Ligand SMILES: Nc1ncnc2c1ncn2[C@@H]1O[C@H](COP(=O)(O)OP(=O)(O)OP(=O)(O)O)[C@@H](O)[C@H]1O
């Protein structure tokens with residue numbers, strides 16, 4: 062589904078991603094861990110097409126297409142979803158309005174008929190139940206005045222409504238209380254299927270207790286320093302990142 | 317004035333003549349302004365003596381006045397002798413016969429707006445008083461309105477048929493010497509709309525006028541007077557579009573509203589005049605005086621405006637809160653793109669006890685747009701217990717546009733309260749990215765964010781106007797975000 066080859070990207074003059082290699086197949090869940098500032102959000106953003114980081118080398122193929130050549134909204138319509146580490150507020154724009162506009166833009170792209178208000182409401186109310194969210198949230202402005210945890214839950218609501226092929230979750234677990242974490246994980250798990258893939262960026266094993274990854278990667282200093290199965294996350298939890306290598310420790314090479 | 321279309325369809329299709337200027341033979345008087353011009357206009361319109369005297373008084377006062385310079389707008393001096401002050405269409409037979417004859421650029425804009433003009437008015441049975449150049453060519457639904465005693469006609473007709481009402485109310489809200497442009501308008505005004513709602517009557521439909529500017533070098537001096545008698549209420553919509561122009565055109569209208577005891581007037585405007593091209597060539601100069609007088613106890617006047625057009629906008633719809641417990645409101649969205657300049661705001665003059673006013677101003681600047689909000693809240697010594705709340709927000713797109721806020725607050729009664737909130741924000745790259753990541757195009761995303769910003773104002777607009785206003789913002793912002 063996704064194939065990243067020697068991807069390099071800079072913010073300003075500063076190289077952040079220094080040659081990422083990663084293959085994600087349909088049906089797989091990959092966890093990416095790594096110290097603060099190592100480039101996890103930058104990688105997520107580059108995949109989604111945000112322009113604040115400039116790609117300086119490498120290639121990304123997604124479902125056979127050159128991903129880097131697509132505009133942000135084209136990537137979204139092709140099924141890439143990014144749950145933001147820091148969701149933005151959009152004053153005055155109703156949550157329900159944004160969701161409906163987004164879903165219909167994507168449906169149109171896929172040659173499906175647009176949903177009318179009734180059908181859409183039925184769908185979204187169903188998904189709200191799954192996310193254990195109060196319906197009143199639908200009519201509030203996007204993320205405005207939402208608590209940190211509510212914003213994260215709202216991101217996952219968008220994901221379950223849009224049903225992406227490749228979901229990238231950037232620290233969706235941060236800021237969630239333990240009950241919310243269960244609900245969010247339940248939402249994410251409901252989307253797991255043989256034709257979808259997920260990339261979970263996280264700092265904590267806790268999330269991986271609920272969403273079992275197939276692979277765990279450690280990103281440090283702009284490179285994937287180590288990859289392994291779920292046991293790697295446990296190892297990191299015990300040992301920290303010091304031993305995988307970071308900006309001050311270039312010596313460790315990924316297996 | 318001889319071929320008044322007899323069907324609504326026919327009447328409204330006049331709107332498709334936007335963009336046409338040469339095909340209509342105009343009954344014009346020579347360029348320039350003098351006492352003779354004023355007399356000639358008055359004579360052409362067969363006006364009673366009192367009105368001629370009133371015009372002449374205004375003209376004499378105007379001669380001694382100078383254009384205001386305090387506004388944050390810049391334009392070359394206007395040669396008032398180079399303007400034709402009166403032009404009436406002789407016939408409408410020469411207008412475009414089909415859509416093929418209409419300026420395609422204009423049609424494209426209508427298409428983007430998604431609302432064919434003829435539908436816009438048919439929606440909800442809007443009554444249209446189409447102002448064609450300077451003379452109203454037709455008025456509809458008159459009979460239906462007349463049944464309940466409502467007078468809705470062109471100003472000229474009102475002068476002929478209801479001179480007493482004109483004499484009683486004209487110039488009582490905006491006196492002839494009020495300001496340079498108001499004095500000019502008073503001297504040479506051509507036509508406009510007149511509305512009188514008798515005591516206790518709620519107007520059964522939205523009243524509407526579409527203004528256009530057509531003949532070359534024809535200054536537009538519209539005069540509108542709306543009176544809501546005791547316990548009456550009315551909602552009035554003013555919509556404007558204008559064809560492409562190379563020369564700047566002056567538009568100096570005056571609108572007067574009078575609300576007596578327990579009366580309510582809601583006046584909504586969507587202004588979409590030609591703003592000039594990207595380099596700032598052409599476009600309308602819109603210098604308007606709009607004022608409402610809450611004369612009676614518990615009277616209520618509400619202004620809602622969406623201003624996206626004109627090269628220069630100079631406009632401060634105001635309310636004088638004279639009656640006890642009267643209420644004044646001002647809801648405004650103003651958008652400046654490219655080289656547009658707008659200096660707009662309101663004045664709330666609290667005189668009566670327990671008067672209340674609300675001001676919500678949303679300014680959006682893109683391109684090199686320049687925008688100033690200028691608002692005066694005055695609490696007179698007599699305004700015991702009066703309250704004002706002002707909220708004034710600016711949204712910037714890009715880094716070459718500017719927004720300024722000039723609140724003037726004068727409080728002479730210490731029981732009065734005035735609250736002012738202001739904010740300036742920029743459409744965030746992160747908001748745009750978020751919307752696009754969910755699948756929206758950049759243009760739809762901007763339009764959605766801007767519409768969200770304007771929501772408090774749009775919800776004050778009548779339904780079909782609100783839809784149009786949203787689309788208008790989208791069209792006006794096209795190309796402002798890369
Ligand atoms: N606009 C910017 N200007 C300068 N440096 C930037 C900018 N944006 C990101 N960076 C830098 O890029 C590096 C990678 O940031 P990134 O957000 O990808 O890290 P992260 O791995 O997601 O960290 P965290 O775990 O804290 O979320 C950081 O050192 C950060 O300071």
Ligand SMILES: [Mg+2]
Nearest residue numbers: 101102103146
């Ligand atoms: Mg991060």
